[in-house]
Structures are given as structure tokens and as C-alpha cells.
Amino acid sequence: MEELKACPYCHGDMVQGYIQSPRIIIWSKRKHRLSFLPKEYEGDIMVKGANLLGAYKQAYCCQRCETIIIRGKTGS
DSSP: OOOOOBOTTTOOBEEEEEEEESSOOEEOSSOOOOOSSOOOOTTOEEOTTOBTTBEEEEEEEETTTOOEEEOOGGGO
16 A cells, blocks of 8 residues: 555645554444444445454544544555
8 A cells, every 4th residue: 555645635744553443433424323333324434343352444644734544445
């Protein structure tokens, strides 16, 4: 995967790391009730592989504006 060097918003330095959670990580257009096992709706994106060790996804964080970028399947 190609490294992301500059923030697309403020052009600050990007640092490679991970978004992590002790539970499932989900992105959705709508707000869900907090749950250990949320229902998956059309358009939701869940980080698969959440288990006893939690869920994680490689991400980049801008040190200047604190924007976090998580790449999709090709950036796994």
C-alpha cells in the first residue's frame, strides 16, 4: 500500500498508525443505539475480525489538523 505523506486538507505530515477499539468499529450514515453487536444496515461499513483482541484498521493521522484517514479494502 502506498504511504500517505501529506494531509489532503491542510498538507500537514501524516503519521501511519491504527484506529483501535475493544469492540466492533462501524461507520454509518445514521446514528445507532450503542450495542455490543449492532445490526448491519445497507451502507454501513464494519471492520471485520473484531474478537477478544478488539478491532483495528490501519489509518493515517495528520499531526496538524488531527484528521484521521482510514483506507478501504485496498488499504487493509
